[in-house]
């Protein structure tokens with residue numbers, strides 16, 4: 018099933034009324050202070066038991082003046098009272114969970130796949146684990162003290178079957194990729 022998320026305009030409030038549309042294949046512009054990126058849409062489903070048909074997600078990234086990034090993930094319509102893992106991944110969502118590529122790392126681990134907690138940690142990656150409420154909804158928020166370089170953006174938020182491990186040798190692992198939301202970071 019193709020991604021049903023749409024690329025919405027990226028608004029640059031400090032650059033006057035300029036609005037840049039992110040088109041496929043065109044690199045995103047450098048984030049500058051107080052930029053904000055929003056994406057809302059259906060979740061691409063890889064596990065239809067863990068991600069019901071009408072699941073929805075919204076991703077907001079805010080780039081602050083101090084060089085930090087805050088990402089908020091809001092999900093609706095997942096299974097109730099359940100733990101999921103979630104991270105920002107390198108590529109946009111695709112037909113399979115693997116298409117999103119590895120976790121986005123600010124400092125890239127020379128050893129891939131990266132399971133070294135020195136690299137696979139929530140300061141160097143963006144982790145958005147959540148536990149749904151009785152209605153299957155949740156909000157996750159992550160803050161890091163860096164921003165995506167203009168020539169190396171991230172592409173998606175992948176939802177996983179389990180919360181994320183921090184154990185050496187398993188760091189960053191969170192079970193199967195069950196869903197994905199493309200986001201124009």
Ligand SMILES: [Cu+2]
Nearest residue numbers: 103104175177
């Ligand atoms: Cu992940």
